[in-house]
Amino acid sequence: MQSIGELARDSGLSVSALRFYDRAGVLVPAWVDPVSGYRWYEPEQLEEARLLARLRRVAMPLADIRLVLAGWAGADTDLVRKLLQAHLRRLELGLADARSEFSTLRPLLDRKENSMTSLRTAAVRLTVPAPELAAALDAVRFAAGTDPELPMLGGVLFDLDGEVLRLVATDRYRMAVARAGAAGQGGARAQVIVPAPLADAMRALLSGEEPVDLAVDGDRVTLESGDRQVAGQCLDHDFPDYRRLVRLPAGRRAVVNVPAFRQALQTGPVRASEPRGQDGASSDLSVLKMADDGTVTICEDGDDDQSQVAVNRDFLLHALAAGARDQLVLEFGAPTAPVAIRRPDDEDTFSLLMPVRLEH
Template identity: 45%
Template sequence: MRSIGETAQASGLSVSALRFYDRGGVLVPAMVDPGNGYRWYSEPQVDQARLVAGLRRVGMPVAGIVAVLGADRVAAHQLVDAHLRRLEDGLADARRELSRIHALLDTQENPMTTVTLSRAVLAAALDSVRFAVGSDPELPMLAGVLVDAEADGVTVVATDRYRMAIHREPATVDGPATRLIAPVSWVDRLRDHPGRHEQVILHLDRVEIGAAGDGWTIKDTPLAYDYPDYRRAIQARTTDGSPRCAPVDAAALRARVGGAPRVVHRHEGVDHELTVLAIGAAGGIDVVGAQEWRAGQDRHVAVNREFLLEALSAGGEGQLVLELDGPIRPLAIRRPADDRAYSLLMPVKP
């Protein structure tokens, strides 16, 4: 048996920490002297104290430590691995946030970033994401298009939480990496501006976003909000296995969706029309009705019908590729052999 001081020295936990874990029922000493209240720990408990000390050093909360101590070997390893994944996710988030902070610090010294690219390319990028801009007044950060300029190009993103559209194009970028939310009114003015066969320069800073061409300028004030991290959606799409892919003719699929059986889903008291998709035996896309959907949920993906039609239209004419990865994964729509632009539609459960 070891005293509390000896256990502290052997485990790396302080005496006060051992007393804390005793009071919390995490690591109760094997014996407490009834006369003087001294705590005594067995050798297995010293090993447990070392384990507690290590788990605390890596930031595991007390509830997690209790779960590890009470688990068998296999389950304990699983709990530790799950905590490691949380730490890795947190580190990735911290790196992204620190990158944004570095960009803000750079912006204080060099307040302007310019992006030069063809106006036809820029307009096409904005056209491909405009349909996904949010309109919920309680989510004002989604009422615009994110313009994310990095060293080798620019990415535009729009989302309303139920769908997301992403388009990246190479461009000449001068200045620090920056992210701004362009008001949808600025986006629409730029899309509607006549003539697309010229170079356009985007001027990006915290107080103004502008686009300038030959004899014209369109300016506005960026929305002063933080935008959701769209990179998580990209990471989840590219790292969680290989989805099933089916080539489709955009016009033909739009026609089939328009004439498909009506599937209605009630959400929060409102009826929404859905389209239910599956990859058929021949590798094409099947559009099925409500009965087939409920009978084979694991083989189908249900999405908002209007959102699907808008995403197909934004994808352009000709061939598209639909990526399906089960009933709970987003449906991805992109052009063949072109991963610069795609849309993600959140699935609906029956």
């Protein structure tokens, strides 16, 4: 028999993916050690695991995967062929529809890019309190993206508008926004995306209490602190209009004690998300529920209860750390709406986490 680690290595599925498919009843281990809970698989299950990995790479729905594996195990090749053909047709139709829609969007994107050029070329120079800029960077840096397919999310947006400097970062699944006061050249607005490494170099420069000078000239940004300077090229992309993304309907609010809540998250129950991507990676989810008295608890599992919402546990822990307060406000809307993490004393600095749909 193979251990779960050996099966993961030989099949191309991650250990977390195999655990998920066990819980989902799709690929159940032949034996589970009653003492350690360790999973063991029979040799013939390797073929099923490899098949499962291929089906997930082509985004076959979980319900269809169940039938394919059942047909495979029962030698019902006719069922398997029909399910594969049906999924291929769905993919082909979806691709055709996507090409048609994208062809109509391209000219609209071209016009939009031309209208945004002025925000990237405006020259602005501001003075910013070093502690405020450092705190703003600390509040948003964790949410910057790393996906090479979305380079415009691979940094921190500096949105300079009059005497207000807003910093924004997002990787699609989470967003963080912070505000710092500024003085100097007002009126002109400029937006630049500071690459993550340059943002980190700026943060390292912000060790003092004195104001620093921030200058944007075309695609170059410079931060000066006394006789020290950090400068570099900005990303040549447009950032999403974050102002639209943060307009959320009012939700229910709960004040949480951050140290106690963090401990509850770290030791509480988790649920594996459905594996995504070519590597079949999944993440640990925390299922949260807000009681009528405003208490937030971590649930054993999720169901159809509309007061429950699942979020990536690591993302939530990062947002709590970035909040930099012993008390934070959690705001819950609908199960499909982002969860907001706000500071009680600063409404301009907050994080948003996209909820994760639970598979039942």
